[in-house]
Amino acid sequence: MTRMRPTFRRLVASTAAAGMLVLVGCSAPADPDGSSGGATLVVATSDEPDALNPVLNYGVDGASLIFDGLVSRDDDNRLVAGLATALPELSPDGRTVTAKLRDGVQFHDGTALTAQDVVFTYQAVLDPTVDSTLRSDLDMVESVTAPDAATVVFRLRYPYAPFVQRLTLGIVPAKLLSGQDINTAGFNRKPIGTGPYRIDSWTPGDRLVLTANERYFGGRPKNNRVVVAFVADDNVRAQRMRAGEFDAAELPPKLASGFDADTTFRVQRVPTADYRGVMLPTGNPVLADPAVRRALNLAVDRAAMVTGLLGGAGEPAFGPIPPTSEFADPSIIGKPTADPRAAEGLLDAAGWTQGPGGVRVKDGRPARFTLMYPASDTLRKDLALAVTADAKKVGIEVTPAGLTWDAIDPRMKSDALLMGYGTPYDPDFVSYKLFGSRFAGQGYFNPGSYRSEVTDRALQEGRDQIDPALRKAAYAQFQKQLAADVPWLFLTYLRHTYVLKSSVQGVVPRVEAHEHGVANSLWWNIDTWTRS
Amino acid sequence: MTRSGRLAGAGAVVRRRLLVAVPVLAATSVGMFALGAASPVDPAKQYAGAAAFTASEENLAQLRANWGVDDPLPVQYLRWISNLVQGDLGWSTSRHEPVASVLAARAGWTLLLIGVSLALVLVASLLLGALAAYRRGGLFDRALRAAAYAVQSMPVFWLGLAAIAVFALALGWLPAGGLTDVTATSTSWPDVAHHLILPVAVLAVSQAPWFVLFVRDAVAESMRDDHVLAARARGLPGRTVLFGHALRTALLPFLTLVGTHLPELVGGAVLVETVFSLPGLGAVTVAAALGSDFPLLAAITLVTTAVVLAANLATDLAYAAADPRVRLDG
Numbered sequence: 001m002t003r004m005r006p007t008f009r010r011l012v013a014s015t016a017a018a019g020m021l022v023l024v025g026c027s028a029p030a031d032p033d034g035s036s037g038g039a040t041l042v043v044a045t046s047d048e049p050d051a052l053n054p055v056l057n058y059g060v061d062g063a064s065l066i067f068d069g070l071v072s073r074d075d076d077n078r079l080v081a082g083l084a085t086a087l088p089e090l091s092p093d094g095r096t097v098t099a100k101l102r103d104g105v106q107f108h109d110g111t112a113l114t115a116q117d118v119v120f121t122y123q124a125v126l127d128p129t130v131d132s133t134l135r136s137d138l139d140m141v142e143s144v145t146a147p148d149a150a151t152v153v154f155r156l157r158y159p160y161a162p163f164v165q166r167l168t169l170g171i172v173p174a175k176l177l178s179g180q181d182i183n184t185a186g187f188n189r190k191p192i193g194t195g196p197y198r199i200d201s202w203t204p205g206d207r208l209v210l211t212a213n214e215r216y217f218g219g220r221p222k223n224n225r226v227v228v229a230f231v232a233d234d235n236v237r238a239q240r241m242r243a244g245e246f247d248a249a250e251l252p253p254k255l256a257s258g259f260d261a262d263t264t265f266r267v268q269r270v271p272t273a274d275y276r277g278v279m280l281p282t283g284n285p286v287l288a289d290p291a292v293r294r295a296l297n298l299a300v301d302r303a304a305m306v307t308g309l310l311g312g313a314g315e316p317a318f319g320p321i322p323p324t325s326e327f328a329d330p331s332i333i334g335k336p337t338a339d340p341r342a343a344e345g346l347l348d349a350a351g352w353t354q355g356p357g358g359v360r361v362k363d364g365r366p367a368r369f370t371l372m373y374p375a376s377d378t379l380r381k382d383l384a385l386a387v388t389a390d391a392k393k394v395g396i397e398v399t400p401a402g403l404t405w406d407a408i409d410p411r412m413k414s415d416a417l418l419m420g421y422g423t424p425y426d427p428d429f430v431s432y433k434l435f436g437s438r439f440a441g442q443g444y445f446n447p448g449s450y451r452s453e454v455t456d457r458a459l460q461e462g463r464d465q466i467d468p469a470l471r472k473a474a475y476a477q478f479q480k481q482l483a484a485d486v487p488w489l490f491l492t493y494l495r496h497t498y499v500l501k502s503s504v505q506g507v508v509p510r511v512e513a514h515e516h517g518v519a520n521s522l523w524w525n526i527d528t529w530t531r532s
Numbered sequence: 533m534t535r536s537g538r539l540a541g542a543g544a545v546v547r548r549r550l551l552v553a554v555p556v557l558a559a560t561s562v563g564m565f566a567l568g569a570a571s572p573v574d575p576a577k578q579y580a581g582a583a584a585f586t587a588s589e590e591n592l593a594q595l596r597a598n599w600g601v602d603d604p605l606p607v608q609y610l611r612w613i614s615n616l617v618q619g620d621l622g623w624s625t626s627r628h629e630p631v632a633s634v635l636a637a638r639a640g641w642t643l644l645l646i647g648v649s650l651a652l653v654l655v656a657s658l659l660l661g662a663l664a665a666y667r668r669g670g671l672f673d674r675a676l677r678a679a680a681y682a683v684q685s686m687p688v689f690w691l692g693l694a695a696i697a698v699f700a701l702a703l704g705w706l707p708a709g710g711l712t713d714v715t716a717t718s719t720s721w722p723d724v725a726h727h728l729i730l731p732v733a734v735l736a737v738s739q740a741p742w743f744v745l746f747v748r749d750a751v752a753e754s755m756r757d758d759h760v761l762a763a764r765a766r767g768l769p770g771r772t773v774l775f776g777h778a779l780r781t782a783l784l785p786f787l788t789l790v791g792t793h794l795p796e797l798v799g800g801a802v803l804v805e806t807v808f809s810l811p812g813l814g815a816v817t818v819a820a821a822l823g824s825d826f827p828l829l830a831a832i833t834l835v836t837t838a839v840v841l842a843a844n845l846a847t848d849l850a851y852a853a854a855d856p857r858v859r860l861d862g
Contacts, residue, residue, distance in 0.1 A: 040715045050579075050628035057583060128594050133583040136591045183598070188628065203719075204627065204637060205811030206711050229714050231809045236709055239696050240809075243708045406572035421585065430586060444585045515582050 039531050040225040041504075044237050044249035047517030048204070048230040051188035054170030055124045057134055059519030061425065065210060065226070065526065067170025067193035068217075070099050070118065070152070075508050075525075077424050079164060083113065083171060083194065083217075087164065094159025094466050099167070101150045105217045107173045108198035115146035120174035122154075124182055131183045137429075138166060159464050161471060162426035170195070196221045196527040205230060208518060212527075221527035222506075228518050241265075241499050247531070248500045248507075248523060250516065253313035256497035266502050268522060269313050269495040270509040273322040273424035276383055278371060278489040281448030283413040286369050289362075291350030292396065293486035298346065299394045300387055301338035305492050309382045313497050317490040319479045320422065320431050324511045327427045329476040332483040343394045352395070360395035368397035372411060373418040375402035380418040383491055387418075412447035419444075422493070424511040427475050432459050435478075435487065450487035498522045505530045542849060549845050553838070560837045561830055562609070568826050569605045575625050576601070578823035599625055601826075612830065622827030626819045631831045634816060639835070641711065642812035645728065646801050649735040653743055654790070656736070661747025662779050666770070668752050676748070680741035688738045688800050692807030695734050706730050709809040731808040735800050739793070746789055750782035757781060784855050791847035794840060 049058050054067050062072045062082070072082040081087050081102075088099040105113040122144040125134050140163065143155045156163060173192055177185060190199050196218065197210035208228040212221040229245070231237040234252050241249040241259070251259075259265040280287045280296075287293060302316035316336040321328045347360055347367075355361030359368060371387060373380040381402055388398040401415075408417060423429040437456050439445035458481065461474035482488070496512050498521075506529040509522055516522075523529070576595040577584040584592070596602045600611070615622055621631035664673040683691075700708035707713065707730070712723045754760055755778050763777045802814035813832060820828040852858045 042714045050626070056628070057580075129598060131579070131595050131598055133580040133587040133591055133595070135594075136583075136587040139588070183628075184623065184630070203711070203811055204629075204634075205815055206809070207714060209717075225715075227714050229710065229809070231709065232815060233806055233809070235693060236696075236807055236809055239693070239701060240708045240710075243696075243700050243704075245708065245710075245714050404572060405577070406574070433586070443589050 039223045040227060041223050041248075041523075041526060041529055041531070042227045042229060042246045043521075043523050043526070044229040044231050044241065044246045045517050045521065046230070046232050046234070046237065046250065047515070048232075049518055052191045052199070052202070052208075052518075053172065053182070053185075053188045055121060055130060055132055055134075055172060055182055056188060057132060058170070060134055060137075060169050061513060061520050062168035062170070063521075063524035064170050064193075064195065064519040065197045065523075066191060066195045066199065067172070068105075068195050069168040069170055070101075071164060071167045073168065073425075073510075075510050077510055082168070083118075084167075088167065090159075090161065090163060090466050092466070094161060094464065095156045097154040097156075097163055097167075099152045099154075101152070102217060103150070105194055106215050107194055108192045108213060109173070109176075111173060111175060113171065113173075113194055114149045115152045116149070117171050117174045118152045119144050119146045120178060121169065121171050124172075124177070125169070127182075129183075134169070159466075161463055161466050162428050165426045165429075197226055200225070216527075218527075222530050223527070226523075226526055238499075244501075246501075247504050247529075248498055250496065250498050250521060253311040253495070253497045256313075256499050257311055259499045264502055266500045266504075268498045268500060268507065268509055270498065270512055270522060271315070271322070271324055272494050272496055272512045272514070273325070273422040274420060274494045274512070274514040275317045275320065275322070275422045275490055275492065276380065276418065276420045276494065277317060277491050278384075278387060279412070279417045279419050279448050280487060280489060281413055281416065282451070282487070283449060284369055284415065285365060286367055286396075287416060289350065289352075290485065291346050291352070292367065293489070295343040295346045295394060296387075296391060296396065296489055297334070297486050298339045298343040299396070300390045300489060300491065302491055303336040304338075305383060305386050306336075309379065309386065310492060310494065313495040315493045315495075317493045319482055319490055320434070320488070321427050321475065321479060322422065322424060322493055322511065325424065325427065327472055327475045329479040331476075332479050334483075338390055338393075340393050347394065347396075354395060358392070358395055359397045366397065367395060368399065370399045370401050370411075370415040371418065372401050372403055372408050372415050374405060374408065376404075380420070384418050387489070387491070409443075413441060413449065417447070419488075420514070422514060424513055427478075428459070428463050431478070432463060435459065435482065448487060450485070452481055452485055452487075454481045455485070496522070501531075503531050505532050542852070545848065546845065549841070553841050556841065557834055557837055560833055561613075564830050564833045565605060565609050565612075565826065568824060568829065571824050573822065573824040575599065575824045575826075579625055579628075599623075601625075601824075608826070612827065621831045624820070624825055624828040626823035626825035626828060627816060631827050634828060635813075635831060635835065638811055638813045638816060641810055642798075642801055642805065642814065645731060645735060645804065645810065645812060646797055648728070648732050649739065649801070650790075650797060652732065652736040653740050657740055657743035657747050658779065658783075658786075661744045662751045662774055662782075664744075664748045665751035665755060665778070666774050668755075673748070676744065680744050683737055684741040686738070688734070688803045689807060691738050692731075692734045692804055695730055696807070699730060709807070711810055727808075731804050731810060734807075735797075735804045738800055738804075739797055742793065743786075743789065747779075747782060747786060750785060751778050754778045754781040784851065787847050787850050791843050794843045795836075798836065 052058050054060060062069050068082045070082055070084040071079045074080050079087055083102055083105060084099040085102050088097050090097055101115055124130055125132050125138055140156045140158060140160045142157045145153050170193060176187055176192060196213055196216045198213050200209040200211045202208045210226040212224050214220055234255055237249050238251055238255040256267050259267050280293050282288050306314045318334055319332050352360040352362045352367055359366045371384050373384040384400040388400050391398045421430050433439045433445040435450055435455055436459050437451040440449035455478055458474045458478035462471050465471050496516055508525055576592045580587050612622060624631045624634050627634050660676055664676045667673060696708045699706045707727050711727055712719050716723055760777045763773045805812040805814035817832050
């Protein structure tokens with residue numbers, strides 16, 4: 001008993017001391033606001049990068065705020081010179097690209113950019129010990145060399161017409177990374193680039209604070225600071241947007257619509273190249289019949305999906321090249337609403353007759369198949385259910401199945417799957433692997449083993465030919481062939497929705513890719529944003 | 533025996549518990565790895581994100597080889613254990629940084645949230661529970677019980693969003709989330725404290741009903757104990773009887789309750805962190821589980837297990853300190 005009391009007193013004393021420490025901490029003066037200079041802009045997103053290093057897939061399509069590529073993209077996603085003095089061009093054989101570097105570009109730490117940095121960046125991506133998935137996109141690169149401090153030469157294994165599009169990758173300083181393990185380098189948390197903003201601080205799970213790069217070669221940003229807040233939950237992000245904490249936030253369509261009526265906010269619905277559709281495997285006995293695939297293509301009501309499931313934030317899709325692309329072929333665009341009568345006519349003509357229970361039958365085989373979707377994706381589930389309902393109206397029975405990717409993978413050869421892909425940049429990027437017969441059955445590339453000589457030839461032509469007119473013709477043929485064969489049931493293109501404060505000026509939406517977080521979002525040009 | 537007092541044998545108990553803790557922690561980590569092996573998620577695809585659909589299989593295989601996640605499980609486990617012994621917790625594949633730095637950056641905020649909330653819950657429930665028990669069946673008692681039942685039936689997530697709607701949006705008194713003001717130039721304590729008021733309050737309120745109702749019942753019970761009746765009969769003031777005699781007896785089972793309730797508090801903290809976008813361990817734990825991030829999951833599991841074991845030990849020691857009849861030297 002007598003020994004206990006001092007112990008308790010000591011405990012109380014130490015607790016009090018700890019409390020005092022906290023209080024002392026509390027009374028320390030807060031840093032001044034930093035509001036004396038230009039504005040601070042705050043944007044909010046759910047996608048937090050795990051490393052801020054272009055070599056490890058951060059902002060590889062440019063607009064990464066911290067880094068610059070040899071080339072960048074303008075409002076229309078057209079390529080313009082970045083760190084290169086002019087847009088690099090392919091040699092006539094399509095296998096060599098030479099880029100001249102801009103003079104006087106400096107990294108955030110004041111060191112000068114040289115061709116060696118460019119060489120280092122690309123070699124790092126190609127190094128098998130570096131954890132980069134970008135390597136798959138650059139497998140045509142045979143070598144990258146720097147004949148002098150201002151010249152970079154890429155040599156390709158085979159002619160690759162859209163190669164310059166791959167030069168948006170941000171350039172990292174070789175000096176800070178060479179000889180280090182890039183996967184674990186401290187650089188990934190506090191990177192040094194050449195871009196319009198440099199890193200002030202990054203609190204993972206909370207926010208990324210960027211400050212203007214006074215020496216930016218493209219001109220000093222119009223604002224002093226940019227804060228990217230990471231708020232994973234959609235509802236929380238919407239509430240904090242409403243509380244006025246953010247200048248711009250990415251929100252799902254339905255939550256964004258809630259801001260439509262409020263004049264202090266503005267909702268931006270930005271077109272994307274991100275499509276959703278049903279992959280129809282040729283290994284399925286019912287789906288192997290082109291008549292069934294074409295009938296399904298007529299039976300689905302895309303307009304209803306856009307209004308009902310996407311809240312208007314989307315467009316009907318008829319092919320893998322977005323309507324906003326210069327390569328889009330207008331002739332493949334069909335009716336946005338369903339045409340069940342035409343679909344039934346096709347099925348009747350192909351010998352699929354009405355059977356018991358409203359399910360059509362041909363040669364004793366009922367017209368039924370399973371449609372898989374990743375169970376965690378509610379939009380894909382909604383789309384799968386809509387396809388099921390539309391198909392039922394023409395006598396095709398679809399069984400939707402929500403599964404994990406691991407359960408889906410082994411079944412992709414024979415069961416239909418709701419998938420999403422798309423790129424706003426070059427039609428070669430995704431489609432070459434997705435519809436080329438060479439990639440049949442290889443993982444997520446062409447899992448349905450679609451084979452067409454015409455498609456293969458058109459895709460190869462698009463890759464080999466440097467002349468834009470010839471490429472355009474090749475991709476027109478590719479789209480027409482897909483529309484005839486229907487290896488996929490293209491359903492909708494999505495729109496990304498953002499809410500902005502009305503006072504924010506200088507916002508220029510451009511067609512977006514699937515991935516949009518810190519890099520490549522509505523705030524791709526935030527260095528020119530101002531507040532009125 | 534006379535020399536030792538109430539905490540006699542505490543050292544032996546601590547030593548014995550530590551001996552037990554080693555196999556418990558080992559078993560937990562083995563179980564963790566076995567569960568992880570049963571998980572169908574491919575860490576390489578998880579790491580690649582959307583790029584998993586455009587990356588070649590060869591590319592993904594290289595990633596797995598770099599991380600050694602294709603090695604047989606015993607090999608991975610032994611590698612992990614031998615690194616752990618050398619003080620290296622490993623590399624988090626989902627966060628792409630050392631596990632130790634993930635924990636260092638985040639555990640503090642979770643501990644702060646839990647610690648402050650727990651202190652608040654304890655003080656409030658002892659006070660409110662005792663007062664309610666003093667006038668059992670009175671207006672205050674009935675109101676408190678009704679409130680406790682109502683709060684108990686509200687999910688933490690809902691409570692958090694409702695608190696944001698009222699105190700951040702409608703009244704504008706408190707920030708809706710985040711650790712600091714989004715435009716703040718540094719992490720200052722007043723700013724953090726201001727941002728933690730709502731999350732701490734929500735977590736405390738959501739956990740309080742259990743404790744309040746328990747204290748109320750226990751105190752009400754002990755109000756009828758002989759020594760309390762005797763104290764009353766001696767004419768001691770009501771406050772002395774309530775807090776000096778009745779509450780003191782009721783305190784013992786309450787300590788056990790605190791120990792066993794700790795995991796629930798941790799669970800609540802994960803949800804509160806999500807609602808208030810706080811950079812604690814909650815979000816990374818979920819990401820690690822979804823991404824099959826063995827090293828991070830193992831470390832978080834081990835730390836949690838260690839905390840629970842320590843809490844149990846502390847409960848027992850506190851028991852011995854509070855109850856003269858309890859002896860540790862057994």
